[in-house]
Amino acid sequence: MSLRRTLLTTRRILEQLRHDPRTLALLLLVPTALMGLLAWSLTNRPGAFDSVGPKLLGVFPLIVMFLVTSVITLRERTVGTLERLFTLPLTKADFVAGYAIAFGALALVQSVLVSVLSYSWYGLAHQGVPWRISAVALCAGLLGTAFGLALSAVAHTEFQAVQFMPAFILPQLLLCGLVIPVSQLPSALRAVAKVLPMTAAVHAINPLQSNQYYVGQFAILLAYIFAALVAGASTIRRVTK
Amino acid sequence: MDSSDHSTFDVSNLRVVRSGHEILKSISFRAAPGELIGLLGPSGSGKSTLMRSLLGVQAITDGSARIMNCAAGSRSLRGKLGYMAQSAAVYLDLTVEENIRYFTGVLAQGPSEVARVMDVVALTPFADRLVASLSGGERARVSLGVALVGSPPVLILDEPTVGLDPILRRDLWHTFDDLAKSGATVIVSSHVMDEAARCARLLLLRDGALLFDGTPASLLAASKASGYDEAFERLIEGDR
Numbered sequence: 001m002s003l004r005r006t007l008l009t010t011r012r013i014l015e016q017l018r019h020d021p022r023t024l025a026l027l028l029l030v031p032t033a034l035m036g037l038l039a040w041s042l043t044n045r046p047g048a049f050d051s052v053g054p055k056l057l058g059v060f061p062l063i064v065m066f067l068v069t070s071v072i073t074l075r076e077r078t079v080g081t082l083e084r085l086f087t088l089p090l091t092k093a094d095f096v097a098g099y100a101i102a103f104g105a106l107a108l109v110q111s112v113l114v115s116v117l118s119y120s121w122y123g124l125a126h127q128g129v130p131w132r133i134s135a136v137a138l139c140a141g142l143l144g145t146a147f148g149l150a151l152s153a154v155a156h157t158e159f160q161a162v163q164f165m166p167a168f169i170l171p172q173l174l175l176c177g178l179v180i181p182v183s184q185l186p187s188a189l190r191a192v193a194k195v196l197p198m199t200a201a202v203h204a205i206n207p208l209q210s211n212q213y214y215v216g217q218f219a220i221l222l223a224y225i226f227a228a229l230v231a232g233a234s235t236i237r238r239v240t241k
Numbered sequence: 242m243d244s245s246d247h248s249t250f251d252v253s254n255l256r257v258v259r260s261g262h263e264i265l266k267s268i269s270f271r272a273a274p275g276e277l278i279g280l281l282g283p284s285g286s287g288k289s290t291l292m293r294s295l296l297g298v299q300a301i302t303d304g305s306a307r308i309m310n311c312a313a314g315s316r317s318l319r320g321k322l323g324y325m326a327q328s329a330a331v332y333l334d335l336t337v338e339e340n341i342r343y344f345t346g347v348l349a350q351g352p353s354e355v356a357r358v359m360d361v362v363a364l365t366p367f368a369d370r371l372v373a374s375l376s377g378g379e380r381a382r383v384s385l386g387v388a389l390v391g392s393p394p395v396l397i398l399d400e401p402t403v404g405l406d407p408i409l410r411r412d413l414w415h416t417f418d419d420l421a422k423s424g425a426t427v428i429v430s431s432h433v434m435d436e437a438a439r440c441a442r443l444l445l446l447r448d449g450a451l452l453f454d455g456t457p458a459s460l461l462a463a464s465k466a467s468g469y470d471e472a473f474e475r476l477i478e479g480d481r
């Protein structure tokens with residue numbers, strides 16, 4: 001692995017996004033707007049936004065980075081740039097880390113943007129330490145990126161990749177603790193929910209809301225990211241059968 | 242020590258089977274530094290597959306392919322084989338210069354290499370254009386430019402002149418010639434016989450088998466044809 005090649009790859013990915021301002025805008029503004037919409041819709045239920053809002057700060061980056069990564073890496077596979085890179089001195093680790101850093105950075109920008117607006121304009125009550133919530137958001141973005149890399153190996157077209165979105169994301173949204181706390185799920189579902197990556201992100205946010213800070217939850221999240229990145233890298237094959 | 246120590250390619254009884262189909266059937270040939278080789282054959286004959294096997298991105302079922310004394314796909318070969326795929330494998334959402342700069346960086350070449358390569362493929366005026374906004378032939382040149390980064394000792398070019406006008410084609414063939422003269426081994430696939438006759442050596446593939454290996458003149462002689470297109474047709478259809 002080489003830091004130079006990793007950072008070159010990061011820069012290349014960010015340059016690609018820079019030439020696609022619409023995608024970049026959607027990436028940064030949609031979560032911001034959704035959060036505002038949520039705050040507005042909960043105006044008549046005091047305290048509701050304070051309870052759901054911060055959890056979403058962990059959920060948005062996961063979803064958005066998952067989608068963007070799966071489409072952009074799928075394109076690398078179909079256009080043939082990935083095969084070209086495999087004839088060059090670029091390792092899988094350089095490639096995966098390049099993606100992780102690029103989208104991790106975006107996740108960070110996104111979460112700062114969403115939280116600043118949430119705390120100021122949307123009236124989210126100050127809970128915990130904002131930078132800790134941003135750290136979790138960054139991790140959630142990395143998690144999304146890692147799963148996106150893995151998905152791009154399974155999907156053969158961009159159309160399929162988009163179809164995978166509801167299959168991968170929606171069940172997690174239902175079970176991760178946003179709709180109903182995981183502890184109140186039927187026991188079989190609870191077992192499933194506990195191992196879902198999105199649950200790990202929400203669980204890392206939960207203690208922050210009550211101003212607590214569990215290193216354990218954070219460590220679990222990091223372990224998920226590492227495992228998902230390794231899984232994502234293992235789906236990349238240098239040689240075609 | 243045998244003579245293979247000096248050959249760039251040493252392919253022996255190479256077989257490739259993909260999803261049950263035998264795509265390449267016992268191909269053997271050698272090539273030395275400085276050779277310019279034309280790889281010919283009808284559509285589907287296995288040209289791209291042979292090139293991808295040499296590059297190490299296509300799994301080999303049987304036999305062997307050695308490049309500069311290393312097994313195809315070896316780590317030590319990465320960056321020494323310039324590859325232009327049949328479809329322009331470049332980033333459509335980057336500019337010409339950004340594309341070439343990225344690959345130049347991956348190959349640890351200095352910044353002056355970017356300008357040199359853009360000049361060789363005559364794309365300097367297009368430096369700041371997004372590749373998506375270029376014509377098919379211009380895109381192909383970006384892809385070729387990437388293959389030339391770092392002046393690798395081996396060039397594997399899959400139909401590099403498709404869709405280009407005669408003048409540009411001529412210029413590119415001069416470039417390939419110069420590269421071979423400077424010691425690189427250049428293998429170029431093509432459908433166009435006249436063009437391939439510029440190579441000192443031709444390999445003719447049909448249905449995954451090597452039908453002919455020799456100079457253009459001996460191809461004419463062997464097929465008793467008056468022109469290259471006729472020779473191609475005769476050899477391909479001849480002994481069916």
Ligand SMILES: Nc1ncnc2c1ncn2[C@@H]1O[C@H](COP(=O)(O)OP(=O)(O)OP(=O)(O)O)[C@@H](O)[C@H]1O
Pocket residue numbers: 259260262264282283284285286287288289290291327
């Ligand atoms: N994934 C695959 N599985 C099975 N067969 C394949 C696969 N990909 C390609 N082939 C077959 O392998 C054969 C050789 O293909 P290849 O692309 O090497 O031909 P080619 O000579 O480069 O053709 P063209 O001139 O059209 O580019 C074709 O018959 C093709 O259908």
Ligand SMILES: [Mg+2]
Pocket residue numbers: 288289290327399
């Ligand atoms: Mg081909």
